[in-house]
Amino acid sequence: MTDDGKTTKGASLPDDGIVILVGSGQRAYREYLLAGAARRRPVWILDATPATWQNEYVIGSTTVPLLDAQRLVPDQEGLMGAAEAVAAAHRVVGVFSYDETLVVTTALIAERLGLPGLTARGADNCRNKHHTRRLLTEAGLPQPHFAYVTDAGQALAAADSFGYPVVLKPRGMGASIGVIRVDGPEGVRSAFEVADSASHGGDSAYEGGVLVEECVMGPEISIDGAVFDGSYTPLFLAHKEVGLEPYFEETGHVVSATDPLLADEELLGVLRDAHRALGVGYGITHTEVKLTSRGPVIIEVNARLGGDLIPYLGALATGVEPGEVAVELATGTRPAWSPSQARTVGIRFLYPHRNGTVRSVDVPAATDTPGLLEANAMVAPGTTLLLPPEGYLSRYANVICAADDRPGCEEYLAKAAALTTIVLDS
Numbered sequence: 132m133t134d135d136g137k138t139t140k141g142a143s144l145p146d147d148g149i150v151i152l153v154g155s156g157q158r159a160y161r162e163y164l165l166a167g168a169a170r171r172r173p174v175w176i177l178d179a180t181p182a183t184w185q186n187e188y189v190i191g192s193t194t195v196p197l198l199d200a201q202r203l204v205p206d207q208e209g210l211m212g213a214a215e216a217v218a219a220a221h222r223v224v225g226v227f228s229y230d231e232t233l234v235v236t237t238a239l240i241a242e243r244l245g246l247p248g249l250t251a252r253g254a255d256n257c258r259n260k261h262h263t264r265r266l267l268t269e270a271g272l273p274q275p276h277f278a279y280v281t282d283a284g285q286a287l288a289a290a291d292s293f294g295y296p297v298v299l300k301p302r303g304m305g306a307s308i309g310v311i312r313v314d315g316p317e318g319v320r321s322a323f324e325v326a327d328s329a330s331h332g333g334d335s336a337y338e339g340g341v342l343v344e345e346c347v348m349g350p351e352i353s354i355d356g357a358v359f360d361g362s363y364t365p366l367f368l369a370h371k372e373v374g375l376e377p378y379f380e381e382t383g384h385v386v387s388a389t390d391p392l393l394a395d396e397e398l399l400g401v402l403r404d405a406h407r408a409l410g411v412g413y414g415i416t417h418t419e420v421k422l423t424s425r426g427p428v429i430i431e432v433n434a435r436l437g438g439d440l441i442p443y444l445g446a447l448a449t450g451v452e453p454g455e456v457a458v459e460l461a462t463g464t465r466p467a468w469s470p471s472q473a474r475t476v477g478i479r480f481l482y483p484h485r486n487g488t489v490r491s492v493d494v495p496a497a498t499d500t501p502g503l504l505e506a507n508a509m510v511a512p513g514t515t516l517l518l519p520p521e522g523y524l525s526r527y528a529n530v531i532c533a534a535d536d537r538p539g540c541e542e543y544l545a546k547a548a549a550l551t552t553i554v555l556d557s
Contacts, residue, residue, distance in 0.1 A: 134193045134216065135181055148224035149173040150461055151214055153240065154205075154233040155185050159509065163443050164229055164436065165189075167454020172462065175221070177213050179205070193217065207236045214240045225461030227414070234258060234434040247463030249434055253410035257434040260342055261302045263409065270408035272401060273428045275345040283323040289343040290319050296346040298379075299326040308523045312346055312377040322377075325520045349423040351430070352392065353384070354402060355437050355445065357456055359465050361412045363403045365393050366453065366468075367445030369437070370537065371419075375482065378519040383544065385477035385537050386444040388470060398427045405429055415457050417441075440478055440529075447476040447504070447533065476504070476533045479544040480526045482518065487555030489514045492527050495550035502532040502543030506551065516555075527553045 150172045155165055162184065168174050169188040176185055179200075182192040193216070195209040210233075217223060226246055228237040234254045241248035256262045261279045268274065278289035279302065290297045290313060299322045300310040309329020313322045326341040351371045357364050368390045372383035392398055402418060409432055417437035419430040436442050442453035450471030459466035494506035509526050510516065516525040528551050532543035 134191075134213075148222040148462075149175055149190065149217075150225040150227065150458055151217060151223055151240070152176045152189075153210060153214075153226065153228040153237045154178060154230035155182075156230055158184050159507070160438065160440060161229065163446070164454040164457070167446075167452040168227075168458045169454075170452070171455040171458040172225070175217050175223075177210050177217075191217075203232055205233055205236055207239070210236050211240055211243060214244060218244050225458065225463070227457050227461035229415075229436040229457070231258070231433065231435060231438075238434075246461075247413055248461060249411060249414040253412065254434045256409040257411065257416070257432050259302060260300065260431060261340065263432060264342065264344075266408050267405060267429060270404060272405055272408060273426055275347050275428065275430075277342055277344045279340060280323075280343055281340050283320040286323040286341060286343050287316060287319045291316060293343070293345045298344045298346050299323060300342050300344065301326050301329045302340045302342055309520075310379045311520070312379070314377070318377075328520075329523075347421045347423050347428050347430075349421045349428075351419065351421050353417060353419045353437055353441060354398075355415060355417050355442055355453065356402060356406075357415055357460060357466055358406055358411055358413055359460060361407065363399075363406050365399070365402070366415070366451065366456065367437075367442060367449070368393050369441045369444065372479075375519055378523075380482065380519065380523065381439055381480070382482070383477060383479040384439060384441050384444060385475060385540050385544075386441065386448045387475040387537055388449045388473040401427045401429065405432055413463075414460055415453070439480070440531075444476045444478055444531070447531070448472070448474055474533050475535065475537055475540045476531065477537075477540040477544050478529055478531050479548050481528045481530075481548055481551055481553070482526055483516050483553055483555060485555070486517050486521065487515070489516060489527060490554040490556050492554075493552045494528050494530070495547055499550055500543065500546045502534050502540065503530060503547045504533055505529075505531040506547060507531075 165188045173190045175191045177193050179197045193213040198204045198206045226240050238249045238251040238254040264277045280286045296314045309326045311322045353369045355366045369384040369386045373379050374382040415436050417433040421428045451468045456466045492508040497503050530547035534540035
């Protein structure tokens with residue numbers, strides 16, 4: 132553990148205290164959140180590597196190396212000790228994280244320091260997808276039929292009992308890693324190996340074991356919502372696009388500031404009841420839902436802001452800054468936000484057509500197609516991209532577009548994507 136932070140620009144720390152951010156994430160995906168948080172309160176980060184780009188936004192940092200860098204296993208005790216050291220030197224008034232692997236540790240830090248926030252039990256109920264399913268079932272909430280299994284034989288028996296297609300997933304991963312659809316009994320054993328193998332890429336507390344679930348049909352949405360003292364309010368709602376079947380790689384999202392689902396009482400009732408059942412009383416969550424013929428069905432609840440730049444799309448669509456809201460909740464303050472604009476904004480992630488090493492990526496300029504806000508190369512030449520099941524999230528670029536409505540936004544995204552190219556080594 133290394134305390135490598137210093138107060139920046141000669142500034143003194145304010146009397147009303149600082150917040151700790153546990154894990155700052157990848158710059159391309161999370162810088163906007165750290166920038167927003169820093170506008171609300173001074174931020175000290177606890178991270179696995181020394182701060183670089185983060186220094187523009189933080190007053191200090193402490194490096195706590197991972198226990199296992201290959202599997203991204205955090206040093207929970209080291210992080211808790213680092214937080215205590217910061218609290219001994221400064222007035223800490225909140226702690227938060229937007230990293231899936233760190234939400235339980237962050238909750239434990241809040242409990243140890245007596246700070247507001249999500250409880251460790253609530254965080255684990257979201258992190259462990261088996262716990263999520265069990266508790267939502269006990270509460271009588273709509274969700275897929277499921278079974279927790281530990282070998283391929285059990286997986287086959289469960290799949291046969293549900294009927295096909297089914298979905299197999301690790302019990303403790305995120306970003307749809309290791310999630311696979313199976314259309315018949317002949318594919319269950321290999322799918323179990325894919326899902327179970329993916330579970331061994333993270334914290335050992337969530338290692339091993341697979342969920343077999345009914346494959347519910349219907350459009351998929353995600354909702355980033357704020358929870359204060361048990362009261363749930365939606366922030367942003369995204370319509371999700373997936374691809375690379377039979378896997379569930381998330382290839383795009385579209386957020387509309389005026390989406391009527393934000394006021395849908397059936398959906399909101401399910402979301403409120405789910406958070407209550409899981410013991411989520413404070414913080415920002417990211418809930419994934421399928422809109423089916425039997426109503427909204429919960430796929431999962433995550434104890435953090437959404438990934439894939441969804442909250443960034445929300446900010447571009449509404450003017451509401453999710454990093455600022457996250458800090459308010461972390462400090463036990465009821466957040467108040469007022470949208471300053473209303474438009475539809477979407478992102479499309481681009482994947483190669485095969486495995487390979489990147490030779491070049493070219494993206495369009497904003498003037499090349501209507502509605503294009505950003506086009507970003509996500510990999511450098513020499514990067515090896517592997518598609519599922521060999522690799523996940525192997526994106527080479529993204530495009531972000533704005534329009535008056537969802538069909539218009541999707542049209543702009545398609546045009547911008549068509550102008551984006553990749554060359555792979557043969």
